[in-house]
Amino acid sequence: MRISQLDGRRVALWGWGREGRAAWRALRARLPALPLTVFCRAEEAADVRAAGDPLLAVDTEPDAARLAAFEVVVKSPGISPYRPEAVAAAQAGTRFVGGTALWFGERGDARGIAPGSVCITGTKGKSTTTALLAHLLRAGGHRTALAGNIGLPLLELADARAEYWAIELSSYQTGDVADSGVRPQVAVALNVFPEHLDWHGSHARYVADKLRLLTDARPRIAVLNAGDPTLAALSLPDSEVRWFGRADGWHLRGEVLHRGDTAVMDTVALPLPGRHNRGNLCAVLTAIEALGVDAAALAAHAASFRPLPHRLQALGVRDGLTWVNDSISTTPHASLAALEVYRGRRIALLVGGHDRGIAWDDFTAAMRERAPAAIVTLGHGVAGQNGPRIHELLAPLAPACRFALHAAADLEQGVRQARAALAGEGVVLLSPGAPSFGAYRDYTERGRHFARLAGFDPDTISTIPGLGIA
Incomplete structure (x- = not known):
């Protein structure tokens, strides 16, 4: 769907976060006379009115009947289309679209492909992979956009031009691309x-x-991780498939990067924490080749990549302790990957956050073989937090597996307990394995608070480098 197709229709926006505001600006720039309604939280209503748009109405009660009064609702990614009111409105004929779908709708060429677009998704590692792709392409002299779920809505760049587009997509946004009717030039899937x-x-x-x-x-081209069983089982008859992590393509042998049988470089010194991130360099190089660019010539530029904040981010050393901010970790698998990075060192791990019902059995089983020195579970006494559930799973293992287990009400108490457990030697690792909802607005706010508690300036550690076009 193109934005011009909304002209003369009954249109609403659902959500007034950054994605919602970007959608409003994009629609208003092209359709200045189109009346719009914004469905938002009550506390956001004043901010909507402050925008000064006389054709922008505010509604703080998005029930099924109100949503069904519109032909099209431009929905922010965080709002699930499976909510009962959304399902009922869709059944009544309302079409829900996302800002990502509108951006792709504006970009299709005669073949129905968005030229230069590389969409990257995966449960873990997609932000770093997307940023690394943009970094390497820019190092090669290519004008490249870095946008999407990484922190810059695509519609904020609705009128921009770039040779290549490095686009991070969450699972909330992948369907938007499909719904747009425009195909990505390259899509990368890291893991599920x-x-x-x-x-x-x-x-x-x-x-x-x-x-x-x-x-x-x-x-047009799908770049897939050969080591992920879900991806390895896919059949994609409409796409050319290229694999990474396989001996005939870009892969790691030990810590050495290979293209087929050719050794390219040692990856140990690269600023990519964790072997999984160095493995995702293989995904980036495969995607670059899919664009028709010489990937081998750009691989060495990974050495100048600046790691992203809140993703296995080493803040520094205070009082003999190394502080690591992995606040973006929202799954138990991510916490396990973080522990692997610091294997061999004394670690105090901080885990727990919003409880979405995800099983921690694999994490618990891994603690039998490679538990850190201490684990602090967060959110005790706070409704909706999974720390107590994790603690209950770990408690029977702690004595035999020789790790200290602590319970904390919040991050501040947890940091104190982690500091005491290590007694001046080791790594304090915030890798919660769960979202921040309830205690914090988002993982960024949680990571900033952790940095402050550790004695570091939150402002200096929070900027995502390279957003936009360069």
Whole structure:
């Protein structure tokens, strides 16, 4: 759907976060006379009115009947289409679209492909992978946009031009690309683990929604992780498939990067924390080749990549302790990957956050073999937090597996307990394995608070480098 197709129709926006505001600006720039209604939270209503748009109405009660009064609702990604009121409105004929779908609708060429677009998704590692792709392409002299779920809505760049587009997509947005009717030039899928079950409703639906970027959006070239069983089992008859992590393509042998049988470089010194991130360099190089660019010539520029905040971010050393901010970790698998990065060192791990019902059995089983020195579970005494559930699973293991187990009401208490457990030697690792909802607005606010508690300036550690076009 193109924005021009909204002219003369009954249109609403649902959500007034950054995505919602970007959609309003994009629609208003092209359709200045179109009346719009914004469905938002009551506390956001004053901000909507402050925009000074006389054709912008505010509604703080998006029930099924109100939503069904509109032909099209431009929905922010965080709002699930599986909510009962959304389902009822859709059944009554309302069409829900996302800002990502509108951006792609504006970009299709004669073949129905968005030229230069590289969409990257995955449960873990997608932000770093997307930023690394933009970094390497820019190092090669290519004008490249870095946008999407990483922190800059695509519609904020609705009128911009770039040679290549490095686009991060969450599972909330992958369906938008499919719904746009415009195919990505390249789509990259890194991995699929249980995540966001509260938004999707079930693991099966999460996987199906995540994979719509491949199965329904039909990218011209699909770049897939050969080591992920879900991805390895896919059949994509409408796409050319290229694999990474396989011996005939870009892969790691130990820590050495290879293209087929050719050794390219050692990856140990690269600023990519964790072997999984160095493995995702293989995904980036495969995507660059899919664009027709010489990837081998750009690989060495990974050495100048600046790691993203809140993603295995080493803040520094205070009082003999290394402080690591992995606040973006929202699954138990991410917490396990973070522990692997610091294997061999004394670690105090901080875990727990908003409870979405995801199982921690694999994490618990891993603690039998490679538990850190201490685990602090967060959110005790706070409704909706999974720290107590994690604590209950770990408590029977702690004595035999020789790790200290502590319970904290909040992050401040948890940091104190982690500091005391390490007694001046080791790594304090915030890798919660769960979202921040309830205690914090988002993972950024949680990571900033952790930095402050550790004695670091939150402002200096929070900027995502390279957003936009360069």
